[in-house]
Amino acid sequence: MAGTITPSSPFPRWMPFVPHKREPYPWLKPGIFLGGLLPLVYTFVRASQGALSANPIAQTENELGLTALIFLVASLACTPARRLFGWTWPPRIRRELGLFAFFYASLHFLTYLILDQFFDASAIVADIAQRPFITVGFAALVLLIPLALTSTTESIRKLGYQRWVRLHQLVYLAGALAVLHFIWRVKIDLSQPLTYASVLGVLLAVRLVFWLRKRYTGKAA
Amino acid sequence: MVIPWQGFPLDDLIRRVEPTGNAKYVEMTSLLDPEQMPGQRSAVLKWPYVEGLRLDEAMHPLTILAVGLYGDALPNQNGAPLRLVVPWKYGFKGIKSIVKIRLTETQPQNTWAIAAPREYGFYANVNPEVNHPRWSQATERRIGDFLRRPTLPFNGYAEQVAGLYSGMDMRANF
Numbered sequence: 328m329a330g331t332i333t334p335s336s337p338f339p340r341w342m343p344f345v346p347h348k349r350e351p352y353p354w355l356k357p358g359i360f361l362g363g364l365l366p367l368v369y370t371f372v373r374a375s376q377g378a379l380s381a382n383p384i385a386q387t388e389n390e391l392g393l394t395a396l397i398f399l400v401a402s403l404a405c406t407p408a409r410r411l412f413g414w415t416w417p418p419r420i421r422r423e424l425g426l427f428a429f430f431y432a433s434l435h436f437l438t439y440l441i442l443d444q445f446f447d448a449s450a451i452v453a454d455i456a457q458r459p460f461i462t463v464g465f466a467a468l469v470l471l472i473p474l475a476l477t478s479t480t481e482s483i484r485k486l487g488y489q490r491w492v493r494l495h496q497l498v499y500l501a502g503a504l505a506v507l508h509f510i511w512r513v514k515i516d517l518s519q520p521l522t523y524a525s526v527l528g529v530l531l532a533v534r535l536v537f538w539l540r541k542r543y544t545g546k547a548a
Numbered sequence: 549m550v551i552p553w554q555g556f557p558l559d560d561l562i563r564r565v566e567p568t569g570n571a572k573y574v575e576m577t578s579l580l581d582p583e584q585m586p587g588q589r590s591a592v593l594k595w596p597y598v599e600g601l602r603l604d605e606a607m608h609p610l611t612i613l614a615v616g617l618y619g620d621a622l623p624n625q626n627g628a629p630l631r632l633v634v635p636w637k638y639g640f641k642g643i644k645s646i647v648k649i650r651l652t653e654t655q656p657q658n659t660w661a662i663a664a665p666r667e668y669g670f671y672a673n674v675n676p677e678v679n680h681p682r683w684s685q686a687t688e689r690r691i692g693d694f695l696r697r698p699t700l701p702f703n704g705y706a707e708q709v710a711g712l713y714s715g716m717d718m719r720a721n722f
Contacts (some may be wrong), residue, residue: 381691514593515663
């Protein structure tokens with residue numbers, strides 16, 4: 328059938344991110360969607376094998392929180408990657424990375440709410456109000472809610488691009504609070520949280536440099 | 549945490565060496581061997597690990613030196629060949645892989661009190677009514693349980709050990 332341009336999609340209909348046929352790396356979006364679920368599957372598999380340490384609830388809570396932070400930092404790396412290296416593919420998965428950060432942060436909170444505290448409202452309120460590491464962690468999650476709700480292309484149109492960008496700058500604050508949550512949580516060994524803090528610091532510093540250059544030279548880098 | 553340890557009272561060992569009246573405290577030191585214990589390669593704590601008890605705490609019959617758990621010899625990760633178990637202090641003070649025991653006149657400098665003096669003192673008698681500076685210690689989850697339960701003063705051994713601390717301000721001496 329020479330001449331017809333109706334290739335059937337290689338992707339099943341249930342996939343939420345059916346790639347545009349002319350984009351490079353057509354597997355990027357389905358890949359990030361399936362890959363983003365792997366940490367959860369990995370935790371479930373080990374839970375079913377009793378391989379989540381002597382305290383599986385705490386282990387699950389910690390792993391989900393760390394996964395959320397990794398996705399959050401990864402989503403913040405997309406724009407610097409494009410501007411520094413000219414890569415166009417990271418911004419294409421930025422939304423998915425951000426939504427996975429929110430997904431894992433929500434599961435992290437639900438694990439705390441249900442498995443750890445079992446809906447003990449007074450203990451939870453005391454935790455959020457009195458324990459700074461929980462206060463900032465909870466604040467980070469709350470900040471991610473409006474970002475997740477306005478993550479659609481339609482929201483960008485509705486809000487207008489400038490206002491949407493302004494709103495989504497809240498992610499910098501959420502990232503900083505998430506790292507602080509981690510720093511204040513560890514008992515003594517700060518090496519892991521400080522690693523994430525450094526990466527986040529570099530990503531925010533890159534933005535600051537670009538912002539200053541634009542402001543004082545009038546040129547986008 | 550309810551763990552079936554096997555061991556012998558530390559008191560048995562202390563009596564054998566016939567401490568003089570100058571002995572007020574017991575200081576214990578863990579093996580320092582970064583080859584076998586890779587955690588010691590980073591200076592998160594001051595190595596070797598040191599723990600201490602007041603002599604009357606050390607000679608209390610509940611205080612044991614453990615050599616096994618669940619009926620088996622103590623695994624390396626649980627502190628083989630010899631570790632301390634002080635049941636009324638929850639998991640605190642349970643120094644592992646002991647290589648040195650000294651009787652001292654002055655209060656030993658225990659590793660956690662050096663590392664974070666605001667958070668960890670010498671006694672580590674978990675008081676459910678006093679929060680750790682960063683988190684609550686009012687409830688606990690026993691290994692194997694799903695629901696938390698209220699944490700008891702002296703881990704439920706108040707009847708046996710509260711007398712050791714009568715007249716002491718347990719908030720100041722945490």
